[in-house]
Amino acid sequence: MKAIVVTDQAAGTAGMKLVERPEPQAAINDVVVQIHASGFTGNELTWPSTWTDRAGRDRTPSTPGHELAGVVTALGYGTTGLSIGQRVFGLTDWYRDGTLAEYMAIEARSLTPLPGDVDFTVGAALVMAGLTAWQGLFEHGRIQAGQSVLVHGAAGVVGSMATQLAREAGAYVIGTGRAAGRQTALDFGAQEFVALDKGALEDVGKVDLVFDVLGGDIAKRSAGVIRAGGTLVTVTGPTEARPSGGLTIDFVVVPDRAQLSELVQRVRDGRLRTNIGKVAALDDAVAALNPTERIKGKTIIRVHS
Numbered sequence: 001m002k003a004i005v006v007t008d009q010a011a012g013t014a015g016m017k018l019v020e021r022p023e024p025q026a027a028i029n030d031v032v033v034q035i036h037a038s039g040f041t042g043n044e045l046t047w048p049s050t051w052t053d054r055a056g057r058d059r060t061p062s063t064p065g066h067e068l069a070g071v072v073t074a075l076g077y078g079t080t081g082l083s084i085g086q087r088v089f090g091l092t093d094w095y096r097d098g099t100l101a102e103y104m105a106i107e108a109r110s111l112t113p114l115p116g117d118v119d120f121t122v123g124a125a126l127v128m129a130g131l132t133a134w135q136g137l138f139e140h141g142r143i144q145a146g147q148s149v150l151v152h153g154a155a156g157v158v159g160s161m162a163t164q165l166a167r168e169a170g171a172y173v174i175g176t177g178r179a180a181g182r183q184t185a186l187d188f189g190a191q192e193f194v195a196l197d198k199g200a201l202e203d204v205g206k207v208d209l210v211f212d213v214l215g216g217d218i219a220k221r222s223a224g225v226i227r228a229g230g231t232l233v234t235v236t237g238p239t240e241a242r243p244s245g246g247l248t249i250d251f252v253v254v255p256d257r258a259q260l261s262e263l264v265q266r267v268r269d270g271r272l273r274t275n276i277g278k279v280a281a282l283d284d285a286v287a288a289l290n291p292t293e294r295i296k297g298k299t300i301i302r303v304h305s
């Protein structure tokens, strides 16, 4: 089968190669999925799990991409709950070969049925952004109707999802980003927008919850705009920043069937939309994932159609 592999950490995405690889086998409780659409997160090649297994041993050549939508083609020993021919989507294990391939083996528990009226491209684009936004707002941020929420990077892939979900939950949403992202953030439902390259973050006043996707200095300064007892949720790694009397929670997204079902239902009834910037075929994926100019929104690779 065709798959993208990486072997050279220093090369970054420029080191991606489309090669022939053996077809995967389904282990206990796995399924094999024929990938129809695959998603890749920009900084995956900096994650240790791309390069080593859980014991720290080299696992290259490894196949990146952790978001998928596709069709089940084989069941491993003992696998229940899914059938051959079923449309599925989900988030894959960081330490296993991923979704930039024609087929992959994946634990059945990581997959959710994808309704027949939802395109594979949309399914793949929903997985990482949708789960990250959901877990950040509802599980870690414990968002409540009537609260004010500051969503950093609100025109981006995760931020646009968080903006829509926070609005639907009854929060007042202030988006941030670069000035060029203002209209996109407002279109996704932000009620106000702060351009971090034009004004100061501190201009927003006080909020109950910050959802941070930018990290660094922005994460640190965000603690200062949170009301006493509020929460800073970040997905960019641990930070020392703490809101006064409140909590800082850094997390990495996990697969969750029930949450993906909730998310895809919102897509079906028009309450939620994905932020897709570019769609390319697997044969063109290396070029698409090494763009010469910045692509706004998610790049989705269509593998089978």
Ligand SMILES: NC(=O)c1ccc[n+]([C@@H]2O[C@H](COP(=O)([O-])OP(=O)(O)OC[C@H]3O[C@@H](n4cnc5c(N)ncnc54)[C@H](OP(=O)(O)O)[C@@H]3O)[C@@H](O)[C@H]2O)c1
Residues within 6 Å of the ligand: 041, 042, 043, 128, 129, 132, 152, 153, 154, 155, 156, 157, 158, 159, 176, 177, 178, 180, 181, 196, 197, 213, 214, 234, 235, 236, 251, 252, 253, 294, 296, 297, 298
């Ligand atoms: N921990 C987890 O589980 C998890 C899960 C998913 C994603 N993430 C991380 O979350 C981050 C965001 O991912 P994404 O896919 O949403 O990226 P994205 O689509 O590039 O979104 C980032 C947004 O923030 C804007 N932005 C970036 N730097 C900025 C700055 N210095 N000042 C103002 N605006 C800025 C970007 O604008 P431009 O487009 O103009 O640059 C873009 O609109 C990544 O680091 C990703 O690895 C973590």
